[in-house]
Amino acid sequence: MSTIDVRPLDPDDLRGAHALFGAALHHPPADDAAWARTAGSYSPGRTLGVHDGDTLVATATSFPSEMVVPGGAVLSMAAVTRVGVRADHTRRGLLTAMMRAQLEDVAERGEAFASLRASEAGIYGRFGYGVATRGRDVRVRADPALVRADAPRGGPVRLLERAEIIPVLRDVYERNALRRPGGITRTDGWWGMALGRRLEVDRAHVLAVVHTGPDGDDGFAVAHLGDEPGAAFAERRLDVDDMHAADIAGTAALWRFLLGVDLIGSVQARLRPLDEPLDLLLADPRACAVIGQHDEAWLRIVDVPEALAARGYGGAAPVLLAVHDALRETNAGVYRIADGAAERVGPLGGPVRPELECGVDGLAMAYLGDRRPSELVASGWWTAPEPEAVNRADLAFGTAVSPWCGTFF
Numbered sequence: 001m002s003t004i005d006v007r008p009l010d011p012d013d014l015r016g017a018h019a020l021f022g023a024a025l026h027h028p029p030a031d032d033a034a035w036a037r038t039a040g041s042y043s044p045g046r047t048l049g050v051h052d053g054d055t056l057v058a059t060a061t062s063f064p065s066e067m068v069v070p071g072g073a074v075l076s077m078a079a080v081t082r083v084g085v086r087a088d089h090t091r092r093g094l095l096t097a098m099m100r101a102q103l104e105d106v107a108e109r110g111e112a113f114a115s116l117r118a119s120e121a122g123i124y125g126r127f128g129y130g131v132a133t134r135g136r137d138v139r140v141r142a143d144p145a146l147v148r149a150d151a152p153r154g155g156p157v158r159l160l161e162r163a164e165i166i167p168v169l170r171d172v173y174e175r176n177a178l179r180r181p182g183g184i185t186r187t188d189g190w191w192g193m194a195l196g197r198r199l200e201v202d203r204a205h206v207l208a209v210v211h212t213g214p215d216g217d218d219g220f221a222v223a224h225l226g227d228e229p230g231a232a233f234a235e236r237r238l239d240v241d242d243m244h245a246a247d248i249a250g251t252a253a254l255w256r257f258l259l260g261v262d263l264i265g266s267v268q269a270r271l272r273p274l275d276e277p278l279d280l281l282l283a284d285p286r287a288c289a290v291i292g293q294h295d296e297a298w299l300r301i302v303d304v305p306e307a308l309a310a311r312g313y314g315g316a317a318p319v320l321l322a323v324h325d326a327l328r329e330t331n332a333g334v335y336r337i338a339d340g341a342a343e344r345v346g347p348l349g350g351p352v353r354p355e356l357e358c359g360v361d362g363l364a365m366a367y368l369g370d371r372r373p374s375e376l377v378a379s380g381w382w383t384a385p386e387p388e389a390v391n392r393a394d395l396a397f398g399t400a401v402s403p404w405c406g407t408f409f
């Protein structure tokens with residue numbers, strides 16, 4: 001291969017692209033039934049590929065979504081996924097070519113953000129992605145009596161029949177997803193991929209419950225029995241795949257339910273919000289172990305002026321922030337960020353002297369409120385030509401709740 005030609009794939013190429021991506025993650029190809037359920041999760045015209053001769057050797061796709069930012073505005077987003085390069089074509093720049101082409105495509109579509117989950121932490125920073133949300137893995141001893149008697153009780157929790165799982169959860173999700181910064185919308189294709197395939201093709205057992213609050217159904221949890229071959233009933237683990245609640249009462253009710261499921265010894269949940277106060281709900285906080293903490297959403301701010309203008313800010317005093325973006329020069333400049341507004345007030349190196357400077361990846365780390373600018377300055381992600389501006393930036397970017405996405409893709 002001399003030149004790398006990134007092209008949108010035809011619908012007929014998608015099954016091959018899916019198999020290529022699967023193989024890159026060491027997964028087998030989908031059989032006909034699995035592919036029939038998966039094909040719909042590819043959004044038309046959004047899958048890119050690179051060929052070597054007639055052979056597809058690299059692919060990346062995305063689906064359209066929307067994300068809520070601090071202050072409540074909802075902006076369009078490309079949810080990037082299924083990125084893979086054939087094992088005999090890696091480290092020749094194929095991913096780099098695809099990421100550049102995809103970024104252009106996302107910008108042309110007018111989408112403000114691209115976001116993804118990274119298989120490895122070293123891959124996407126060079127393309128301007130930064131870790132914008134993180135989550136905690138927790139394991140709790142299964143005992144409903146652990147939840148404090150005076151913890152919020154919430155409303156009833158009911159088990160769903162298989163046929164109603166997707167329609168009911170989709171409805172509850174749509175009404176509650178955009179509460180917390182970082183929350184995103186899900187497509188029908190996402191539901192088909194995440195749950196439809198497990199229910200209809202794998203015929204897996206799925207435990208799905210809904211919480212009803214004062215205004216109707218407002219939270220849910222989806223779980224399955226963890227894979228621990230040979231474990232006695234009392235030692236088995238219930239793995240939570242998906243859990244959202246509108247408030248702390250719903251959170252408490254769902255956890256109380258999960259901890260009371262018979263024939264399990266513990267409940268484990270991955271990537272919960274950093275501020276989910278599970279230990280505060282338990283009489284014995286040590287019954288809840290934090291067993292990991294990881295990056296969740298990697299965010300690429302594709303349109304910095306739009307993203308900065310859309311976000312709400314705390315504090316009253318303005319901050320002058322220089323943003324650098326090697327891949328998208330249109331984003332570069334000095335921005336004045338103030339209570340209620342943010343706008344570009346000059347080019348880099350111009351007469352307006354910035355108080356703080358960051359790359360577009362470092363901006364993503366503070367944008368949803370996950371990292372304070374002072375942490376980013378202290379660790380070298382941002383620089384502070386005007387050190388006393390750091391406190392003002394902390395007040396401007398700070399959020400009352402931890403940002404969290406809660407949707408894996």
Ligand SMILES: CC(C)(COP(=O)(O)OP(=O)(O)OC[C@H]1O[C@@H](n2cnc3c(N)ncnc32)[C@H](O)[C@@H]1OP(=O)(O)O)[C@@H](O)C(=O)NCCC(=O)NCCS
Nearest residue numbers: 024083084085090091092093094095096117118119120122
């Ligand atoms: C990760 C993957 C997509 C990279 O593709 P690639 O075509 O080899 O990437 P490139 O050749 O464009 O590499 C660009 C740069 O990133 C670096 N890089 C690539 N993959 C990396 C990784 N996994 N860890 C750290 N650096 C990596 C390269 O060394 C290169 O650095 P350089 O510019 O300093 O030389 C590919 O290895 C792959 O398919 N892996 C398995 C599936 C996977 O993890 N997909 C991602 C799902 S989120």
